[in-house]
Amino acid sequence: MQAMQVSVEKISKIERRMTVIIPANEVEEAFDRQIKLVAEKANIPGFRHGKAPLNVIKQRFGNEARSEALGEVIQQSLYKALAEQNLKPVSMPKIEPKTTGLNQQPLEYVASFEVLPEIDNVNFKLDSLEKLEVDVSDQDVERVVEQLRKQYAKWDIVDRAAKEHDRVVVSYHAIFDGKEEKDSKVQDYPLELGAKTMIPGFEEGLIGLKAGDQKTLKLSFPADFGDTERAGKPVEFVVELKKVFQAEIPELKEEFVKKLGVASGQLDELKKQIKQSLEQERDRLVKDKVKEQVFKQLLEQNPIDVPASMVEREAKQIHDEVYTHQHDHHNHSANEMAAFNEMAKKRVALGLLVGEYAKKHELKADDARVQARIKEIATAYEQPQEVIAWLSSNERRQGIEAQILEEQVLDKLTDGIPSIVKKINYADLKGIRI
Secondary structure, eight states: OOOOEEEEEEOSSSEEEEEEEEOHHHHHHHHHHHHHHHHHHOOOTTSOTTOSOHHHHHHHHHHHHHHHHHHHHHHHHHHHHHHHTTOOBSSOOEEEEEEEOOTTOOEEEEEEEEBOOOOOOOOOOOSOEEEEEEEOOHHHHHHHHHHHHHHTOEEEEOSSOOOTTOEEEEEEEEEETTEEOGGGOEEEEEEETTSOOSSTTTTGGGTTOOTTOEEEEEEEOOTTOSSTTTTTOEEEEEEEEEEEEEEEOOOSOHHHHHHTTOTTOOHHHHHHHHHHHHHHHHHHHHHHHHHHHHHHHHHHHSOOOOOHHHHHHHHHHHHHHHTTTSTTTTOOOHHHHHHHHHHHHHHHHHHHHHHHHHHHTTOOOOHHHHHHHHHHHHTTSSSHHHHHHHHTSHHHHHHHHHHHHHHHHHHHHHTTOOEEEEEEEHHHHHTOOO
């Protein structure tokens, strides 16, 4: 009796083509089993239920039964062949039939798929590590207090010239390279003067205008502007100012402080809570800076091929994180996805390297650190015990375990590397423009 034949072609470090040949008798046996199942259920006029002759059943349902049989044979033989060859695809193999298994001929098909890259060793060397030392100052706390006041501000329309920190509504279009871009005119755009959200000179040029005024601003795009064709080049903006609003900012009184969640209404207590929050954020960002240095070197010193299917899945996940608040955030257009592919490729490569390093050094997620992280996350919610139970479920816990394992790998990679301490202020750490 003939046995299944399997051959594997190594297309690249991560691509495989596996050819599988199934003896004709196995295909016919699968067809016979399938046609008998159909016969038992078939209800054909002129015959009792399930009692129609087999030749009639084959005439009526033969093509459908053979298709089902072929699917069954391919699926079972695929799993068996992968196990025999010790292959673990990272995505569903693409099946390409070569012969159909008809007329007592063997069934032959090719399965194409990707596998994880073989990583023999994870190299890492770093002469020194820059560690940031950041103090949270009273000025940082005051900045947050002012932001909170602005968040609760009431905006009243006024009939006067616009000043810095006013909110205005404008419509505008650009004149670039001598061409008016009226087709891409921006209508009724809200803008806070002094927020520095527009290119330099735009907001400043609106100060002193009243509702109904028009002005042409002669400016230049910054040298690092995202559109390289326009970066550093002159541009004019024809602007119409529609409305001017001034802020009525709440005073720092007990009623307002209570509104922010401080039961005592004491300003000092509010500032204490803000400072604790900023210090927690500081610690997280400082760790991220260390991680960024180390993992950048890890990637550079260990170039590996990564499966395209894994990159695609990761890119979709990044896309959905970015567009999570949009109704169509699961619509993965080609243009949108292209922007995330490089980031996704680095994430996948890093995950593979971290996993291999942990495996070679027999590192496993420390349970105490996992539990501590779950409790830390839960404290930010009103019902922490419910959140702890939710985060402790298998799927969500696995995500936290992956984070902890990554931190443990980071600790081991940086163990013994001398540090160079650099002092910066909190605003620079956050990239806040003052």
